[in-house]
Amino acid sequence: MIKVSYFARLRELTGKSDETIEQQSMTVRELLEWAETTYPGFGKDTVHVAVNEEYALKEDVIQSGDSCAFIPPVSGG
Amino acid sequence: MKPFEIVETPIEPGKYTEYVLHAGAGAVTVFTGHVREWTHGIRTLYLAYEAYVPMAEKKLAQIGAEMEGQWPGVKVAIAHRIGEMHISDIAVIIAVSSPHRKAAYEANEYAIERIKEIVPIWKKEVWEDGEEWLGGQKKYPEKGIEQK
Numbered sequence: 001m002i003k004v005s006y007f008a009r010l011r012e013l014t015g016k017s018d019e020t021i022e023q024q025s026m027t028v029r030e031l032l033e034w035a036e037t038t039y040p041g042f043g044k045d046t047v048h049v050a051v052n053e054e055y056a057l058k059e060d061v062i063q064s065g066d067s068c069a070f071i072p073p074v075s076g077g
Numbered sequence: 078m079k080p081f082e083i084v085e086t087p088i089e090p091g092k093y094t095e096y097v098l099h100a101g102a103g104a105v106t107v108f109t110g111h112v113r114e115w116t117h118g119i120r121t122l123y124l125a126y127e128a129y130v131p132m133a134e135k136k137l138a139q140i141g142a143e144m145e146g147q148w149p150g151v152k153v154a155i156a157h158r159i160g161e162m163h164i165s166d167i168a169v170i171i172a173v174s175s176p177h178r179k180a181a182y183e184a185n186e187y188a189i190e191r192i193k194e195i196v197p198i199w200k201k202e203v204w205e206d207g208e209e210w211l212g213g214q215k216k217y218p219e220k221g222i223e224q225k
Contacts, residue, residue: 008199077168
């Protein structure tokens with residue numbers, strides 16, 4: 001089970017702050033593809049993924065129990 | 078206060094300045110970023126900021142560590158406010174002390190640039206006739222977001 005969180009535009013698009021995915025393991029690339037398929041307009045090419053509060057690369061592997069966050073382009077400051 | 082924090086209440090600059098001040102500091106720079114009413118001719122009513130709080134605080138601390146590495150002797154405190162903010166409210170404060178002024182200026186500017194690159198905070202502008210989450214439609218860099 002993988003926990004995912006949504007923020008800002010993605011929280012509004014999905015209508016939720018977080019959910020869980022019933023997967024043992026998947027790559028960041030697969031997670032982004034899952035999100036794009038599940039939520040049309042997700043914009044996977046502009047979204048970063050953080051795994052356990054650190055930015056991950058697309059080929060990184062997410063394991064069951066990991067906590068992931070979709071990070072749309074940041075705009076702090 | 079924590080030296081690197083996300084807060085939901087108005088930012089009081091004094092406590093961050095006091096935190097970085099010490100006997101070896103010959104210079105303190107304090108940057109405050111405020112909510113601006115007009116952007117490219119469009120009037121902002123208010124801003125709404127959101128953050129992935131635990132990661133945002135970690136990334137602010139990482140920026141502080143990068144500054145200490147690049148400008149030895151600096152002491153840093155950074156706070157970013159989230160929630161609804163109105164015109165002239167302080168959204169972010171960066172306080173930097175240093176033995177000499179040049180490092181305090183340079184490190185302070187470095188901090189705001191890095192905040193805009195790596196800290197998971199988002200700003201929504203609300204106008205009279207609409208609203209939008211800001212953030213460039215940047216392509217995902219293959220080497221990852223941390224790459225400079």
